[in-house]
Amino acid sequence: MKKYITILVILSLLVLAGCGEKTKEDVITKLEDTLESMSGYQTKATMQLKTSEKEQSYALDIAHKKKAYYRVLLKNDQDEAGSQIILKNEDGVFVLTPALNKSFKFQSDWPSNTSQPYLFQSLVSDIKADNDATFNITENYYVFETKTNYQNNTTLPSQQIYFDKKQFTPVMVKVLNKDQEAVVEVSFSEFKLDPTFEDKMFEMENNMTSSLFGIPASADVENESDGELSVLYPQNLLGSELAETTEIDLEDGQRVLLSYEGEKNFTLVQEKHTSYPTTAMKPQTVTGNPVSLGFTVGAQTDAALEWSHQGVDYYLASEELTKEEMIEVATSITTQVSK
Numbered sequence: 001m002k003k004y005i006t007i008l009v010i011l012s013l014l015v016l017a018g019c020g021e022k023t024k025e026d027v028i029t030k031l032e033d034t035l036e037s038m039s040g041y042q043t044k045a046t047m048q049l050k051t052s053e054k055e056q057s058y059a060l061d062i063a064h065k066k067k068a069y070y071r072v073l074l075k076n077d078q079d080e081a082g083s084q085i086i087l088k089n090e091d092g093v094f095v096l097t098p099a100l101n102k103s104f105k106f107q108s109d110w111p112s113n114t115s116q117p118y119l120f121q122s123l124v125s126d127i128k129a130d131n132d133a134t135f136n137i138t139e140n141y142y143v144f145e146t147k148t149n150y151q152n153n154t155t156l157p158s159q160q161i162y163f164d165k166k167q168f169t170p171v172m173v174k175v176l177n178k179d180q181e182a183v184v185e186v187s188f189s190e191f192k193l194d195p196t197f198e199d200k201m202f203e204m205e206n207n208m209t210s211s212l213f214g215i216p217a218s219a220d221v222e223n224e225s226d227g228e229l230s231v232l233y234p235q236n237l238l239g240s241e242l243a244e245t246t247e248i249d250l251e252d253g254q255r256v257l258l259s260y261e262g263e264k265n266f267t268l269v270q271e272k273h274t275s276y277p278t279t280a281m282k283p284q285t286v287t288g289n290p291v292s293l294g295f296t297v298g299a300q301t302d303a304a305l306e307w308s309h310q311g312v313d314y315y316l317a318s319e320e321l322t323k324e325e326m327i328e329v330a331t332s333i334t335t336q337v338s339k
Contacts, residue, residue, distance in 0.1 A: 024135035027142045027163070031124050034168045034193070040065040041169070043191040045118055047074075049294045050183050051331065056295055060118055060186075063195075069202045070111065072118065076295065079310045084297050086110075086290060089202045094283060095290045095297050097308055098208050104299045105283035110290055115148045115159070117173040117186045123161050140165060148175065152291065152300075152323040156183060167191065184294075204283065229254040229272035229312065236332035238325055239263030264325065266318035268333075272311060291323075293330055305330055 022030070045060040061073040070088040085096040093106040116122035126146045127133050133146040141162040148159050155177055162172040169191040175184035200206040233242070240262030248255040253273035260266050288301035298307030305326045306315045314333070316326055 021137050022142070024133075027135070027168075028124075028127060030168050031127070031163065035121060035124060038066065038193045040069075040195060040197070041120060041191065041193050042195040042197075043169075043188050045186050045188045047118065048185045048187075050181075050185075051294050062118055063197060063201060064120070065197055065202060070119070071202055071207070074297070079296075081311060082296060082308055085207050086297060087202065087204060087207055089204070091204065093290060094204050095299060096204070096207055100308060100311075101208070102308060102313075103204070103208060103283040104290070105285050106288070106290060106299070107285075108289045113289065114151050117159065117175055117184060120170055123170055123173065126159070127161065141171060142168075152327055154324065164191075167193070169193070229256060229270060231256050231258070231270055232312075232333050233258070234268065234329045234332045236328050237262070237264075238321070238329065240265065264318065264320045266316060266321050266326075266329065268329075269315040269317075271313040271315075273313075291327065293327065295331075298330070300326065 040063070042061075042063045045062060047058040047060055049056045049058075057077060059073075059075040059077075061071075063069075063071045068088060068090075070086065072086040073083070074086070075083040081099040082097060083099065085094070085098070087094040087096060088110065091105075093108045093110045095104045095106075097103070111119055111122055112125070115126055126149060127144050129149070130146040133144050136143045136145075142165060144161045144163075146159055146161065148156055150156055156175050157178060158176045158180075160174040160176065160182075161170060163169065164171050170188050171191075172188065173184075173186040174182040177183050237260060240260040242258060243261040244257075244259040246257040246259075248257070250271070250273070252275055253271060255269065255271045258268040258270075260268070284299075286299045286301060288299060288304075291298050291300040291305070293307060296307050296309050298305050300323060302323070303319055304315065304317045305323075306313070307330065308314070314330070316330055318326065321329065
């Protein structure tokens with residue numbers, strides 16, 4: 001009888017051990033297995049940015065088809081005409097603004113060359129790359145805190161990533177500043193593994209002409225921008241001062257050039273057009289990379305950064321600013337009203 005009881009105790013302990021919480025290594029292995037076995041995924045998310053005086057919120061629709069096809073739709077409620085698509089297919093990486101008929105094409109390593117808080121693969125990659133990543137377990141989530149990999153932004157050094165304990169898919173990401181405050185928050189919903197995608201979902205031409213997020217593309221309707229250009233001025237001047245302002249009247253709008261001189265010389269161009277083309281344009285090829293400015297996605301090269309926001313096209317050029325400094329100047333423009 002004692003021998004029988006002993007066997008039962010041992011078996012009970014083994015069962016309890018098998019039902020125990022997973023280790024950090026167990027979860028990482030399961031995340032890798034999930035990525036490896038799936039054919040793709042589709043999810044919706046909300047991204048909140050707290051980088052300025054006024055919080056901004058974006059609706060995201062994310063689709064990934066294994067191995068290298070991506071489509072990320074970003075809708076800004078404050079700038080519906082500026083809603084964008086980041087697209088990757090066999091032809092390259094594109095940043096599209098269908099309502100304004102603007103498109104950039106990159107020969108880029110995106111999304112593997114920097115952290116992407118809304119992409120499943122990027123989150124797992126950041127976890128694997130950080131040997132010092134911390135791991136915690138809550139009632140519903142596995143939680144990692146890792147370093148980020150933002151090549152041109154050192155102000156957001158870490159992130160907290162929450163994974164669902166049943167499906168092993170991301171639920172929430174908090175990107176933290178140096179004071180451990182959440183500056184970017186991404187909340188996922190409707191995370192679907194192995195979905196069936198529509199034909200042509202990842203084709204550039206289809207995304208430039210389709211009506212996405214309920215916003216007509218420029219190929220479908222005429223786009224007009226009323227009112228004069230309200231010039232905005234950056235707050236972060238990096239030791240420079242406004243030296244000259246040049247205003248130019250265009251056939252279909254206005255252009256203003258702001259020249260800054262001092263410790264870091266740079267030029268900021270702002271343009272506003274009264275109308276946009278109604279036929280699709282050939283993408284503008286860029287030698288740099290798509291870069292997130294928080295409120296929009298821009299195109300950055302070694303000496304320039306360009307983007308569109310609320311009906312205005314911006315072009316920042318400098319031989320002296322670093323890429324990170326260009327982003328600092330660009331993001332400081334959104335926090336100041338017209339001068």
